[in-house]
Amino acid sequence: AEIETDKATMEVEAVDEGKLTQILVPEGAENVKVNTPIAVILGEGEAPPAPANKAEAKTEAKAEPKPAPAKAEAKTEAPPAPAVSAALRDPEIPEGTEMISMTVREALRRAMSEEMRRDKDVFLIGEEVGQYQGAYKISQGMLDEFGPERVVDTPITEHGFTGLSVGAAFAGLKPIVEF
Numbered sequence: 654a655e656i657e658t659d660k661a662t663m664e665v666e667a668v669d670e671g672k673l674t675q676i677l678v679p680e681g682a683e684n685v686k687v688n689t690p691i692a693v694i695l696g697e698g699e700a701p702p703a704p705a706n707k708a709e710a711k712t713e714a715k716a717e718p719k720p721a722p723a724k725a726e727a728k729t730e731a732p733p734a735p736a737v738s739a740a741l742r743d744p745e746i747p748e749g750t751e752m753i754s755m756t757v758r759e760a761l762r763r764a765m766s767e768e769m770r771r772d773k774d775v776f777l778i779g780e781e782v783g784q785y786q787g788a789y790k791i792s793q794g795m796l797d798e799f800g801p802e803r804v805v806d807t808p809i810t811e812h813g814f815t816g817l818s819v820g821a822a823f824a825g826l827k828p829i830v831e832f
Contacts, residue, residue: 654691666758666789671696761791765829769799772827776803778814779831787831 654665675693678685685691695701755763769775776799781787783796783806796804807814811832818828 666756667692667694668790669694669696670756671699674701758789758791762793762795765792766795766798768827768829769795769803774825775827775829776805776821777829777831778805778807778818778821780807780809780814782806782831791831 656663656665671694673692674695676691677693678689678691693701765775765777769777777792777795779787782792783801783804785806786793786796792804807817815830818830821828
């Protein structure tokens with residue numbers, strides 16, 4: 654979802670994975686209170702909730718569009734799907750490499766954690782990266798794993814922690830700055 658605040662327009666990703674089944678807040682709605690549900694996401698294997706009463710069920714049944722009768726001369730077959738495996742091949746990735754699906758958030762967290770495990774000079778600094786686990790939970794679990802010396806919460810002052818990071822880099826450390 655794209656959320657507009659008084660300061661910026663941000664792209665927001667749901668914490669949970671699943672299928673979007675219902676949008677609760679229409680596009681363009683204004684003054685939506687914090688923590689108001691904006692959509693319903695069902696996890697794998699979950700069924701949508703049953704209507705609360707019979708009137709609701711009848712309304713939902715009426716709202717479903719009925720398919721138009723097909724004309725005999727209008728029959729057309731869908732074109733065959735193009736082979737995507739050949740188009741998506743990367744010559745640098747060995748044949749048979751198993752791929753896994755993950756969110757951008759997971760990829761960033763895994764990459765930062767991997768570098769922090771590999772190199773003790775790497776640390777994460779930014780607003781609310783520790784206790785609140787970063788914007789959109791980017792640093793979730795990292796404070797527990799690396800401690801407050803390497804996952805550094807800062808006040809909300811971008812110039813301040815950017816300056817700290819530049820100084821740390823001049824001193825030979827390797828900061829990851831999270832805005």
